[in-house]
Amino acid sequence: MQRLGTYGGSAGVRVRAAGGVLLVAHLVLVAWITLRPLDVTWVSAANLRPFAGIRGDLALGWPEAALRIGEGLALLAPLGVLLPMAHGRLAVSSIASLARAVAAGALLSLAIELLQTGVPGQVVDIDSILLNTVGVGLAHLAVVPVVRASLRRRAECLVRAGLRREETSETSQGRTPTIPRVGMAP
Numbered sequence: 484m485q486r487l488g489t490y491g492g493s494a495g496v497r498v499r500a501a502g503g504v505l506l507v508a509h510l511v512l513v514a515w516i517t518l519r520p521l522d523v524t525w526v527s528a529a530n531l532r533p534f535a536g537i538r539g540d541l542a543l544g545w546p547e548a549a550l551r552i553g554e555g556l557a558l559l560a561p562l563g564v565l566l567p568m569a570h571g572r573l574a575v576s577s578i579a580s581l582a583r584a585v586a587a588g589a590l591l592s593l594a595i596e597l598l599q600t601g602v603p604g605q606v607v608d609i610d611s612i613l614l615n616t617v618g619v620g621l622a623h624l625a626v627v628p629v630v631r632a633s634l635r636r637r638a639e640c641l642v643r644a645g646l647r648r649e650e651t652s653e654t655s656q657g658r659t660p661t662i663p664r665v666g667m668a669p
Contacts, residue, residue, distance in 0.1 A: 495571060502568030509561050510591075516558070517595050521604025529607040536610035556621065557613030562588050565623030573635050581623050588619030 530536045540548040566584050592615035599605040 499569060499571040502565055502571070503523045506562070506565040506569050509565060513558060513595070516603055518598055520602055522633070523604045526604060526606055527650055531607070533609050533613065536608050537614075552614060553609050556618035557616040558611075559588050559592060559616065560618035560622040562591065563608055563619040563624075564626045567623070567627050567631075573638065575631075577628055577631075580627060581620065584623045584627075585616055588617040592616060 504541050519581075521560055537552065540551040543551075566587055567580055572580075589612065592612045595615075596607050596609075596612055
């Protein structure tokens with residue numbers, strides 16, 4: 484399994500570091516949005532029936548339903564891109580990457596809902612777990628395969644260019660052979 488740093492050198496390390504920083508910043512923003520106490524006079528009951536809240540949103544009309552469902556999809560959607568970015572693998576199964584991102588999104592959404600039980604003004608809603616998980620999956624499917632494919636093509640071009648340079652160089656003996664995992668003698 485190749486990491487970005489294998490071909491990209493320090494560029495791969497910078498991409499993983501940027502992914503980690505953006506991931507932490509996004510999680511802090513999500514925690515602030517979802518776990519802050521709200522000063523409200525009335526709170527609806529917890530929704531523990533799947534799709535009941537979505538049906539209720541759809542009953543309000545399409546503009547309001549699109550806004551509410553869109554908010555649910557967009558809350559954790561950046562995780563679908565930031566988790567693979569922070570992980571930094573280029574050669575990985577698309578299905579496995581999607582499954583990891585969706586599972587992480589579902590678990591994070593579940594953790595948020597469980598923490599909301601102790602926050603005044605926040606209500607548990609099973610539909611938000613479903614929408615957040617679908618949002619992570621959609622963001623991953625829309626961005627990650629395309630970006631990985633372009634990075635793999637770029638890395639292959641760099642390797643080919645390096646091989647051509649070695650073939651055309653005027654060295655008489657070529658590169659020094661190395662044995663993996665064997666250090667230099669003192």
